Amino acid sequence: MREVVVLGIGQTTFGKTPEYTAIQLGVKAAKAAIKDAGIDPRELQVCYGSRVYDATQTIEDIMKNLGVTEREMHNCENACASGGTAFNLLYKDIANGVYDIGIVVGCESMTTCSKAGQLVGAAPGDLNGTMGITMPANHALTAHRMMATRGITLEDIAYPSVKNHRHGILNPYAQYRKVLTTEQVLNARMISDPITTLMCCPVSDGAAAAILCTKEYARKHTTRFIKVAASKVLTASYLPWDLDTVTRPTLTKLAYMAYEAAGIGPEGLDLIELHDAFSPEELYTYEALGLCKVGECLSFIRSGNAEIGGKHPVNPSGGLLSLGHPLGASGVRVVCEVTQHLRGEAGERQVQGAKTGMAEMVGGYLTGLGSPAVGSITILSA
Amino acid sequence: MGKQVLFWPELFKETDKGLVLVANKCKKCGAVSFPKNELCVFCLGEEMEEVELSRKGILYSYTITRVPVDKWTAPHAIGQISIPENQLRIVAPLIMEDENDTFNIGDELEMEIAKYWDDGDNEVMGYKYRPVKKKGGK
Ligand SMILES: [Zn+2]
Numbered sequence: 001m002r003e004v005v006v007l008g009i010g011q012t013t014f015g016k017t018p019e020y021t022a023i024q025l026g027v028k029a030a031k032a033a034i035k036d037a038g039i040d041p042r043e044l045q046v047c048y049g050s051r052v053y054d055a056t057q058t059i060e061d062i063m064k065n066l067g068v069t070e071r072e073m074h075n076c077e078n079a080c081a082s083g084g085t086a087f088n089l090l091y092k093d094i095a096n097g098v099y100d101i102g103i104v105v106g107c108e109s110m111t112t113c114s115k116a117g118q119l120v121g122a123a124p125g126d127l128n129g130t131m132g133i134t135m136p137a138n139h140a141l142t143a144h145r146m147m148a149t150r151g152i153t154l155e156d157i158a159y160p161s162v163k164n165h166r167h168g169i170l171n172p173y174a175q176y177r178k179v180l181t182t183e184q185v186l187n188a189r190m191i192s193d194p195i196t197t198l199m200c201c202p203v204s205d206g207a208a209a210a211i212l213c214t215k216e217y218a219r220k221h222t223t224r225f226i227k228v229a230a231s232k233v234l235t236a237s238y239l240p241w242d243l244d245t246v247t248r249p250t251l252t253k254l255a256y257m258a259y260e261a262a263g264i265g266p267e268g269l270d271l272i273e274l275h276d277a278f279s280p281e282e283l284y285t286y287e288a289l290g291l292c293k294v295g296e297c298l299s300f301i302r303s304g305n306a307e308i309g310g311k312h313p314v315n316p317s318g319g320l321l322s323l324g325h326p327l328g329a330s331g332v333r334v335v336c337e338v339t340q341h342l343r344g345e346a347g348e349r350q351v352q353g354a355k356t357g358m359a360e361m362v363g364g365y366l367t368g369l370g371s372p373a374v375g376s377i378t379i380l381s382a
Numbered sequence: 383m384g385k386q387v388l389f390w391p392e393l394f395k396e397t398d399k400g401l402v403l404v405a406n407k408c409k410k411c412g413a414v415s416f417p418k419n420e421l422c423v424f425c426l427g428e429e430m431e432e433v434e435l436s437r438k439g440i441l442y443s444y445t446i447t448r449v450p451v452d453k454w455t456a457p458h459a460i461g462q463i464s465i466p467e468n469q470l471r472i473v474a475p476l477i478m479e480d481e482n483d484t485f486n487i488g489d490e491l492e493m494e495i496a497k498y499w500d501d502g503d504n505e506v507m508g509y510k511y512r513p514v515k516k517k518g519g520k
Contacts, residue, residue, distance in 0.1 A: 119451060127390070127417055128473040131508070132447060132454045140445035141462055148443075148487045190448045193484075238423055241414075241471045245443070245462070367473070368415075368423075 001095045003215045006226040006380065008037025009336040014206035014323040015175040018111040022051060022207070022328075026062040026107035029207035029329075033103060034066065037211045038221050041066045044211070046093055046102035049075040050086035051328035053113035058328075062105050072099075080275060080363025082106065083208070083331020084233065084376025090212050091231040091378075100217045106333070107207035108326030116203075119191075120327075122365040129365070136200055136278055138365055140192040143280035145246050147194070152283070152298060154194055158185040159301055160282035160314075161199050161321050167308060168318020170349035175204050176322045185279070199279035204324020208333035226342050229356070230261035230379040236370035243370070248288035251362060254375045255289045258358070262379040266290040269312055269379075270354040271341055273334035275362045275372075276319040282306075286314070289360070308351060316341065316349050327363070334359035335378055342382040356381045384503030393417055393509075395434065401495050402437070403509060405470065406430040414470050435470065439463035439511055441489040442471060446478070453499040457481055463491060463511055477512040486517040 010032025012025050020028075026049070034041045047068065049059025059073045076086035083106035090104045110116060119136055122129025146152045162182055168174040180198060188198035218225055234254040243249070259265050266289060274289070276282040283297045291312050292300035300306065306314040317323060317337045320330060338357035340346040351357075357380050364373030388394055388401075393416075395404045405416035410427035416435070421428060442462040450456050459476035476485060477496065491511040498508040 119449070121451070130389070130452075131473060131475055132451045132458050132460055133473055134447065134451055137445050137447050137451075137460055140447075141443040141460075144443045144445065144487060192445045192447045195445075239471075241464070241469050367417075 002097060004091055004094045004212050004228040005215055005218045006210055006228065006335070006339050007101070007213045007218050007221060008033040008039070008211035009209070009339050010036055011173060011208040011333055011336050012206050013173050014204045014326065016111050016203065017205045018109070020109070020205065021112070022107045022109040023058065023061045025109065025205060025207035026058065026105045027065045029107065029209040030062055030066055030103060030105045033209035033211050039211070041068050043101055044068055044103050045071065045099040046090065047071055047073040048086040048090045048102070048104040049073070050082040050104065050106035050332065051075065051108055052077055052079065052082055053108065053115055053327070058107065059105060062107070078363070078374050080277065080325070080327050081233070081331055081361050081374045081376045082328045083333070084359070084361040084378065085331065085374070087210065087332060087335055087378060088231045088233045088376055091228055094212050094214055101211065101213035103209060103211050104332055105207065105209040106329040106331060108328040109205045110203045110326050111205055122367070126365070126367050128367040133365065134192070135365065136192040136195050138371055139278040139281050140195045142245055142284060143194055146280060146284065149244070149246060150295060150298060154186055155182050156283070156298060156301065157194060157280045158182045158199060160276055161185050161279040163307060164276060164315045164319035164321040167316050167349060168322025170347070171318045174318040174322045175202055175324045195278055195280070201277045201320035201325040204326050206324070206326040206329045206333070208329050208336050210332055210335050224343070226339050227381050228378060229381045230258040230377070232258045232261065233374070233376045235374045236372065239368060239370045245371070246284050247294060248284060248370070250370050251285070251288040251372065251375050252290065254377055258377040258379050262381070264356060264379070268356055269358050271313045271316055271338065271351045271357040272360065273315055273317060273337050273358070274360040276315055276321050277325055279321065282314065308349060313351050316346070316351055331361035331376055334361055335380070338380050342380055384505065386505045386507050389498050389506045389508040397434065403435040403493065405433050405435055405468065407433045414468055416470055416472060433468065436465055436467040437493040438467065439465050439491040439493065441485055441487055441491055443487055444476060444485040459485065461485065461511060475510045477510050485513065488517040489513045490515040
């Protein structure tokens with residue numbers, strides 16, 4: 001395996017921008033990444049696209065606007081983990097010596113797609129989906145289990161939303177840049193008990209892009225290397241009938257596959273960008289990723305560990321809760337965010353001295369499988 | 383007046399006790415698949431026997447969705463229901479007494495056939511669970 005580095009990153013501001021198509025957003029992000037990498041776009045040898053809704057020829061359409069044609073190009077759909085999965089495919093192409101340089105672009109227009117205005121649900125035709133299981137309902141079920149088994153209160157469930165909005169104020173790419181109090185979060189309109197609308201990520205459009213290449217290739221353009229220390233993707237296993245659903249065995253397995261490949265443990269992570277589509281999800285993800293012991297997420301948050309300035313800052317970008325979650329874009333966006341911190345270019349939200357960070361994105365729901373149905377984890381190091 | 387139709391007929395079986403839910407049990411490893419699967423996904427065994435699911439369940443977790451979802455009107459209560467007798471946990475709608483009704487993890491439940499939604503003149507029927515004994519007495 002060859003060493004792979006992040007040469008360029010680019011993203012749009014995340015927010016409601018129905019005046020742009022998903023492709024136009026993708027073009028903006030790709031242009032920004034090409035400029036950041038300092039390359040001629042025609043140097044790109046392989047291109048991956050990531051989008052969930054109404055997708056057809058996404059990456060071809062984006063790249064034809066940038067002077068890049070007649071290349072191997074692929075589009076990837078893997079629910080909310082689409083962007084992380086497409087990143088992984090590009091990473092493997094370069095690590096395995098298939099290509100030396102390529103781009104991944106994730107984009108989505110949630111305001112104009114055919115599912116606009118609906119809660120994100122299970123796969124079409126899925127049994128539990130037919131009975132009304134949506135993504136917020138799925139996380140609400142786990143939230144009630146946490147409250148019953150961890151002594152967790154509604155205030156604790158609201159915490160990731162309050163914290164991430166505090167972080168989001170510092171991020172010029174975020175859709176919502178305002179303080180939320182615990183009371184506001186708890187008193188907002190109920191979506192699926194105990195999840196209120198302010199515990200859900202907002203509807204958002206956006207795109208993000210990353211250019212990866214070999215270290216050799218990067219030497220022509222830079223002396224500062226952000227290395228991809230690990231990139232892993234894993235689907236869920238069958239759900240044992242008596243599983244404690246607050247635990248996430250597949251996500252834990254995925255995280256430890258990534259730790260092993262990177263040669264570090266969770267204690268070595270200076271920042272973590274993770275899937276916080278719903279506030280309670282962040283709490284059980286701390287445990288699943290090994291940031292704290294199973295059952296100890298409460299003491300983890302009460303010690304301020306997850307804040308910028310804490311031991312393991314989580315979602316310094318403001319997370320999906322303040323940026324919103326254009327499904328195909330988020331998995332690439334978290335890679336861009338971690339890269340900015342490792343370069344020391346994250347502005348006011350900078351995690352000081354960050355050397356190693358994780359970009360996690362998970363998603364999907366299928367009857368019979370554990371939740372999430374698929375996960376992607378990238379570990380980057382400066 | 384239309385007729386009553388089942389939303390996913392292969393999940394049910396008519397018995398002298400009325401409609402029950404049916405699953406497949408692997409003859410080799412004993413794993414239960416619901417909905418039925420011809421192949422045991424745990425051991426790849428292909429010999430399956432049909433089993434009737436117990437009507438009795440225990441509420442593992444629940445939520446009440448307060449906005450309409452697809453054909454469901456709000457509020458729409460859903461539970462994860464453990465059926466220890468069959469070593470199975472399923473998801474199903476829960477019956478609410480009124481809009482302020484709530485549930486407790488550990489409530490004892492019983493399955494009944496109830497209306498899911500209307501489809502033209504027809505009533506689409508499915509399985510729902512009703513608390514028979516609420517945890518804490520009530
Ligand atoms: Zn079997």
